[in-house]
Amino acid sequence: xxxxxxxxxxxxxxxxxxxxxxxxxxxxxxxxxxxxxxxxxxxxxxxxxxxxxxxxxxxxxxxxxxxxxxxxxxxxxxxxxxxxxxxxxxxxxxxxxxxxxxxxxxxxxxxxxxxxxxxxxxx
Numbered sequence: 667x668x669x670x671x672x673x674x675x676x677x678x679x680x681x682x683x684x685x686x687x688x689x690x691x692x693x694x695x696x697x698x699x700x701x702x703x704x705x706x707x708x709x710x711x712x713x714x715x716x717x718x719x720x721x722x723x724x725x726x727x728x729x730x731x732x733x734x735x736x737x738x739x740x741x742x743x744x745x746x747x748x749x750x751x752x753x754x755x756x757x758x759x760x761x762x763x764x765x766x767x768x769x770x771x772x773x774x775x776x777x778x779x780x781x782x783x784x785x786x787x788x789x
Contacts, residue, residue, distance in 0.1 A: 675783030688762030
């Protein structure tokens with residue numbers, strides 16, 4: 667069983683930064699493509715960013731480009747999401763998800779999910 671545990675969420679003021687981390691165990695980490703999704707109250711799950719297995723290709727939602735950076739540490743089995751210049755529209759529960767295949771921005775194509783970490787940005 668693959669276990670994903672997110673951390674790093676919090677309550678911050680607009681313009682601040684946060685770094686989310688996702689620790690993954692239970693499967694060969696290098697086999698997994700890992701993504702971040704988010705869900706705000708009353709809204710659908712939204713793709714944020716994804717990083718592939720080696721080579722480390724990345725893809726971002728337009729709202730994240732230039733502000734967020736996804737990275738992975740294959741030695742520590744973790745994937746991080748550095749989020750800069752946060753704004754209230756970024757407020758959501760953030761989830762990491764993993765799949766044993768190529769990268770995808772579609773939530774339904776991910777087999778494994780974490781429990782989520784809350785990010786709240788106030789003006």
